[in-house]
Amino acid sequence: MNSDDSYNGKSKFIFITGGVLSGLGKGVAAASIGALLSRFRVIPVKCDGYLNVDPGTMNPIEHGEVFVLDDGGEVDMDFGHYERFLNINGKSEWSLTMGKVFSTLIERERQGVYAGTTIQFIPHVADVIKSHLFKIASKESADVMLVEIGGTVGDLENEFYIEAVRQLSNIVGPDNCLFVHLTYVPIPKGVREQKSKPTQMSVRDLNERGIYPDIIIGRCCEPLTSKIKEKIALFGNIPSKNVISGLDMNSVYEIPLSFQQEGILEIILKKLKIASATSPKMDEWKRLVEVCQRNYENPRKTLNVALCGKHTQLEDSYASVREAIAHAAAHLNVACNLKMLDVESPDIKEQLASLDAVIVPGGFGIRGMEEKISIIQAVREANIPFLGICYGMQLAVVEYARHKCGLPLAGTAEVQSAGIEVKEPVIAFLPNLEYVKVLGGTLRKGGHDVFLKKGSFAEKIYDGVSVIRERFRHRYEVNPMYISKLEENGLVFSGHSAKEDNIMQIMEIPDHPFFVATQFHPELTSTLLKPSPLFYHLLKAAEQRFDLRVENRE
Ligand code: GLN
Numbered sequence: 001m002n003s004d005d006s007y008n009g010k011s012k013f014i015f016i017t018g019g020v021l022s023g024l025g026k027g028v029a030a031a032s033i034g035a036l037l038s039r040f041r042v043i044p045v046k047c048d049g050y051l052n053v054d055p056g057t058m059n060p061i062e063h064g065e066v067f068v069l070d071d072g073g074e075v076d077m078d079f080g081h082y083e084r085f086l087n088i089n090g091k092s093e094w095s096l097t098m099g100k101v102f103s104t105l106i107e108r109e110r111q112g113v114y115a116g117t118t119i120q121f122i123p124h125v126a127d128v129i130k131s132h133l134f135k136i137a138s139k140e141s142a143d144v145m146l147v148e149i150g151g152t153v154g155d156l157e158n159e160f161y162i163e164a165v166r167q168l169s170n171i172v173g174p175d176n177c178l179f180v181h182l183t184y185v186p187i188p189k190g191v192r193e194q195k196s197k198p199t200q201m202s203v204r205d206l207n208e209r210g211i212y213p214d215i216i217i218g219r220c221c222e223p224l225t226s227k228i229k230e231k232i233a234l235f236g237n238i239p240s241k242n243v244i245s246g247l248d249m250n251s252v253y254e255i256p257l258s259f260q261q262e263g264i265l266e267i268i269l270k271k272l273k274i275a276s277a278t279s280p281k282m283d284e285w286k287r288l289v290e291v292c293q294r295n296y297e298n299p300r301k302t303l304n305v306a307l308c309g310k311h312t313q314l315e316d317s318y319a320s321v322r323e324a325i326a327h328a329a330a331h332l333n334v335a336c337n338l339k340m341l342d343v344e345s346p347d348i349k350e351q352l353a354s355l356d357a358v359i360v361p362g363g364f365g366i367r368g369m370e371e372k373i374s375i376i377q378a379v380r381e382a383n384i385p386f387l388g389i390c391y392g393m394q395l396a397v398v399e400y401a402r403h404k405c406g407l408p409l410a411g412t413a414e415v416q417s418a419g420i421e422v423k424e425p426v427i428a429f430l431p432n433l434e435y436v437k438v439l440g441g442t443l444r445k446g447g448h449d450v451f452l453k454k455g456s457f458a459e460k461i462y463d464g465v466s467v468i469r470e471r472f473r474h475r476y477e478v479n480p481m482y483i484s485k486l487e488e489n490g491l492v493f494s495g496h497s498a499k500e501d502n503i504m505q506i507m508e509i510p511d512h513p514f515f516v517a518t519q520f521h522p523e524l525t526s527t528l529l530k531p532s533p534l535f536y537h538l539l540k541a542a543e544q545r546f547d548l549r550v551e552n553r554e
Pocket of ligand 1: 361362364365389390391394414473475476477
């Protein structure tokens with residue numbers, strides 16, 4: 001290893017592992033710890049065991065949403081939590097997958113870097129992982145590296161990460177690293193008692209691999225009792241105050257506050273010998289969490305918001321959209337009843353009358369496409385507030401072309417790959433991508449500037465600024481040949497890309513309570529403290545519709 005991939009002698013490492021079962025919220029737990037350390041330069045890293053180079057080629061049903069970073073990286077949805085909790089822009093290289101680890105290793109082997117040695121899982125795979133972590137720590141001048149190891153201890157595919165961080169902990173020494181283990185504390189029906197055995201077993205699994213957690217978080221539907229904390233502490237060989245309740249919460253934003261109450265920050269600072277007098281500034285965060293709690297228990301107004309998509313059976317497929325709605329709702333002091341509607345379910349249109357807002361999120365392919373178009377038409381005609389995102393915008397343009405511009409054969413070129421002829425391709429292939437043949441990494445991705453049209457609604461909701469930066473992930477765009485026809489018939493394109501490629505990025509329909517659609521994904525940059533203006537104004541319009549519905553009922 002050369003100097004930039006060895007330990008810089010300064011950065012502290014916090015490793016987060018998981019036990020017992022997946023889906024306990026390791027990403028949120030890691031992000032919450034990061035939020036409490038926000039006075040420091042915290043760099044989150046996620047280590048995933050799968051062999052895809054990135055999750056961009058995975059179906060969201062498999063793995064939840066693909067999160068897109070400003071630098072164009074397609075990463076695990078946990079980066080959504082990191083960005084929302086840590087208020088940072090993540091980078092592609094902070095996401096490590098076994099696909100990346102092995103690509104690096106094989107590339108180096110072909111380049112002759114290993115000069116005749118036998119390449120082995122240990123030390124070589126573990127070395128790639130360690131040097132990657134050290135390199136990021138140095139490059140980013142990290143005070144704290146927050147490293148989450150995906151999966152559950154004992155999973156074969158994560159063994160090399162566990163072994164690598166064990167070795168790393170030995171290099172940096174006990175004052176510079178800390179292990180947090182998240183487990184599950186069940187209360188079996190009938191027994192009505194918190195049980196520690198699964199935690200004991202997963203801690204033992206970790207111990208067998210040479211790792212002794214400093215903090216154990218027990219996810220449970222009730223606060224952990226002092227009895228169970230003591231029991232876990234005894235088997236985990238830690239003081240019982242280092243056993244933290246990972247209580248089920250109505251909102252993930254409550255979790256940093258709850259960890260803080262349990263004293264996790266003091267334990268971390270003490271173990272890592274970080275001197276700190278001031279606690280993190282969480283006042284506004286706390287105020288918004290309290291608004292959410294109040295609206296959860298006793299809502300001022302409950303807006304019915306529908307998300308009409310194809311992957312509605314797995315809520316994680318649209319994780320950031322759900323969060324963006326929660327952010328806007330907190331600022332408007334309302335509750336949202338988010339209905340995940342499968343566009344292919346037969347009775348979807350009947351439900352529209354009871355809705356206050358409809359979102360058609362991003363998507364791909366022909367399945368469900370016609371259904372989405374007909375929902376968009378119904379929503380436009382019924383004056384229901386509407387936000388279309390990416391594919392949702394493209395299909396809103398198709399719908400408008402068909403029903404308002406006299407182009408009944410309008411469609412998107414995307415379905416041509418399924419062998420369907422599109423006579424009027426109002427949505428066409430991005431010209432500079434035409435040469436692309438392989439799937440992984442072929443989209444127009446990442447952060448781009450969007451120039452807002454003077455006097456447009458979009459400009460108004462973005463507080464009058466003329467350029468915004470938003471994130472994209474698409475292959476198709478509004479076909480330039482149809483722009484004037486669409487505009488002549490009342491559609492307004494209120495956001496454009498830079499002059500050179502002039503891609504349409506926002507569309508709006510002026511005489512509608514709220515009909516805005518964007519080629520970008522506003523949900524990816526929304527945070528609790530700074531909600532996306534698009535979601536905020538969608539819900540504002542939804543609130544007006546709610547008031548009308550209530551008035552009409554009275
Ligand atoms: N399928 C569309 C495209 O490739 C939209 C993609 C999306 O919604 N993320 O352009």
